[in-house]
């Protein structure tokens with residue numbers, strides 16, 4: 094049995110008492126979202142076996158409470174960026190399961206027109222700035238998103254906002270990613286520049302087959318690393334969506350008010366293998382079972398049963414999410430493969446002549462979404478006090 | 481250029497004027513890098529910019545190329561238009577992941593949703609006896625990546641006009657300055673002008689041999705051409721200005737007239753802009769060529785420190801002249 098298991102047992106971080114009650118409808122909605130993600134991922138696993146999904150595919154089963162609870166604590170205008178285990182974040186942020194599944198299937202109806210795949214989910218409308226495949230790379234980007242919101246609020250729109258930053262970026266990473274150099278550079282920059290970002294380490298105890306104690310110093314208390322960068326480090330029980338929500342709500346409000354970064358050690362566990370081809374030899378079945386008893390969906394269901402959720406209600410939600418995911422699969426399957434002309438689209442913003450060795454190169458497709466390209470409204474007041 | 485009020489300024493001033501003018505024009509533009517603000521720039525390119533624009537738009541960073549390049553890319557995804565100064569392109573290698581894996585691919589991977597209007601700039605090339613770690617010419621290494629644009633000016637006028645275009649461009653631009661050129665003086669008009677990408681300049685007209693050159697190499701080729709005139713050799717020199725996009729049409733037009741082509745590219749020869757030009761010319765001008773394309777590159781070794789070795793390492797006047805004579809069967 095790996096040592097990390099005992100140091101990272103799901104549910105060991107006790108929920109704080111004295112939290113207000115979440116309205117039943119809201120909590121039920123979270124249950125639905127978590128069950129939707131679970132169902133989505135189970136069907137992805139099947140579709141992967143059926144070779145409908147290619148490449149690397151990392152499912153989020155076991156960690157649903159993290160995406161749902163953290164994102165519920167944000168506003169839609171708050172940017173989000175994450176790693177390659179990103180389907181849950183995309184769905185929790187409001188991406189249609191159809192577009193998400195179509196991306197998995199490499200179809201033109203996918204959120205990135207089939208150019209990104211499982212690890213690279215992007216959604217402009219929902220302020221999801223990607224899924225990123227290189228471990229840790231999204232943290233400098235996330236710190237940059239926070240830099241930009243602060244710059245926009247405090248420099249460009251200073252007159253409108255009273256010079257006060259008011260958006261919060263969530264930047265997610267895994268516990269293994271915490272050993273990537275660029276993450277530490279980015280944390281230093283976030284601390285140095287007072288950037289409104291919450292760096293959420295989804296600490297599921299493993300990076301592929303390496304338990305946190307084998308790869309990370311202070312693995313029992315990674316929030317200690319935050320201190321070195323002048324930011325607060327907080328531990329949250331990521332197996333309990335209600336606790337995750339309240340704890341995050343507090344942090345989001347704090348960052349909105351102070352424009353100071355915060356680091357979160359989000360305790361969780363991934364129930365399945367790292368990717369589709371992982372026999373999980375590095376951990377015991379007993380350990381897995383122990384965590385499965387703290388299944389975040391089961392935990393929330395039990396909490397809601399105390400407030401009157403019935404077995405029929407639960408079955409109804411199950412039916413609903415099954416139907417949603419089934420139709421997402423149908424939708425994805427009906428979405429065409431990208432036309433081969435798409436190969437040359439979106440490389441540059443303008444049409445471009447790829448170097449073909451010709452004096453008169455064929456001009457190939459630029460990007461379509463001109464108006465959506467710049468998140469920042471350029472019609473804004475330019476006379477803001479720049480200093 | 482129409483009648484304009486000319487002044488003579490340094491290359492570094494030209495780059496700074498371009499940045500400052502664009503920052504006055506567009507509040508989304510900001511400058512970030514090591515020592516760019518309080519120190520006025522390690523090479524004084526950003527001198528005075530902190531005073532004019534303040535610390536929110538001219539931003540000193542710690543020595544974290546990967547961190548601040550990635551941060552600037554995130555900001556560009558949100559719609560800011562950062563200019564990132566690398567003290568030297570040699571130091572950009574520790575930021576290879578953000579500048580190669582994120583910036584040029586974001587638009588494509590997101591299906592057109594997020595782009596990266598960003599400029600990376602800094603010193604490129606050997607010549608200052610800095611030894612191998614500090615003497616990178618990144619042209620060959622980086623221009624391999626689709627989704628980016630690469631600019632390599634040879635003089636102050638071009639540096640200013642190209643930098644303004646770079647800042648307004650919606651795609652990531654790699655702007656290669658040369659520390660050897662920063663103090664070069666040249667005429668630059670007071671009036672605003674922009675130079676489009678992908679349009680080579682005929683730095684010297686000639687009839688016998690086309691020399692295709694990039695950046696600082698243009699100036700060395702010009703010296704060689706003056707010398708070769710004494711041998712009755714008339715060289716036409718193309719200053720390519722940008723490597724991506726590459727102005728294939730100008731190269732082909734010139735070589736079809738001269739029938740002879742020499743490429744001068746300070747990066748290593750293997751898989752380089754020079755080899756790309758050679759492939760292009762061999763394919764498009766096959767029947768017009770009197771000789772195979774001769775290429776002058778840095779020697780295929782790490783950059784040495786010793787002055788004499790470094791001079792021999794870089795494309796120099798002697799090697800360029802030899803290539804021209806050889807391609808004309810005059811050696």
Ligand SMILES: Cc1ncc(C[n+]2csc(CCOP(=O)(O)OP(=O)(O)O)c2C)c(N)n1
Pocket residue numbers: 178226227228266267268269270271295297299300301363367
């Ligand atoms: C720079 C880099 N190195 C290695 C990999 C291969 N890789 C992908 S995921 C992963 C493990 C990361 O674990 P963690 O950060 O804990 O995230 P989790 O998978 O647990 O969500 C590795 C080694 C990669 N994608 N990028």
Ligand SMILES: [Mg+2]
Pocket residue numbers: 267268269295296297298299300301
């Ligand atoms: Mg992990």
